[in-house]
Each structure stands twice: as C-alpha cells, then as structure tokens.
Amino acid sequence: MTATEKLAICAASAFALVVALTPAAKALALRFNLIASPCEESGQPEPTPVLGGVAIVLAVIAALGLVGELPYWLTAGMVALLTVGVLDRCGRAHTLAQTARAADGGRVFPLGRAGCARGHAMAVG
Numbered sequence: 001m002t003a004t005e006k007l008a009i010c011a012a013s014a015f016a017l018v019v020a021l022t023p024a025a026k027a028l029a030l031r032f033n034l035i036a037s038p039c040e041e042s043g044q045p046e047p048t049p050v051l052g053g054v055a056i057v058l059a060v061i062a063a064l065g066l067v068g069e070l071p072y073w074l075t076a077g078m079v080a081l082l083t084v085g086v087l088d089r090c091g092r093a094h095t096l097a098q099t100a101r102a103a104d105g106g107r108v109f110p111l112g113r114a115g116c117a118r119g120h121a122m123a124v125g
Contacts, residue, residue: 013059021055051086057079
C-alpha cells in the first residue's frame with residue numbers, strides 16, 4: 001500500500017469514526033453532566049457537552065491502527081493529552097497545576113477553563 005493510499009484510508013476512516021462517535025460522546029457528557037457553562041469569552045450561548053475530544057482521539061487512534069502506523073509513543077502522548085484535557089474540563093486541573101508548580105519551582109502560565117478565565121494555571125517548561 002502506498003503512502004497516499006494509507007493517508008486516504010486513514011483520513012476517511014477517522015472522519016467516519018468521528019461522525020459515528022461524537023453523538024455517543026455527547027450522550028456520555030450529558031449523562032455525567034460534563035458540560036462547559038456559557039461565558040463571554042467562550043462565545044457559547046448555551047451549556048456545551050465537553051467530551052468531543054474523546055471521540056476525536058479514539059477515531060485517530062483507530063484510523064492510524066487500521067493502516068498500521070500507530071507507534072506506542074504516539075498513542076501514549078495522545079492519551080496523556082486527552083486525560084489532561086478531560087480533567088481540565090471537569091474542573092480537576094487545579095490539582096494538576098498545583099503538582100506542576102511544586103515540581104517546576106513555581107513557574108506557571110495562567111490558563112482559563114473551557115474558554116473562561118477562572119484562575120487555573122498550568123506549568124510551562
């Protein structure tokens with residue numbers, strides 16, 4: 001299989017999987033009340049379910065696995081970033097930020113949660 005064919009298969013299957021998995025991620029977010037509240041900075045007029053990234057990451061992992069181009073380091077990185085994102089959206093990133101501040105001597109970069117300035121902070125290296 002050529003690189004172009006792999007890319008086409010990967011893109012098409014990732015798109016199809018995202019379309020299929022997004023409604024399930026939305027239903028899961030609604031069931032467990034994982035919803036971002038509207039605020040001025042986010043531009044969202046209504047509360048928004050926040051697990052869409054889970055559908056995207058699962059689709060990309062499955063699509064890359066389908067074409068045999070899924071190294072372990074890439075999977076680990078995607079899962080780690082997804083975990084931090086989900087924890088942030090669920091309001092648990094402050095604990096991660098406190099741990100990071102302690103680990104890196106207090107150098108932090110303030111970030112908002114779900115697009116709203118709420119005083120969370122994440123460490124920068």
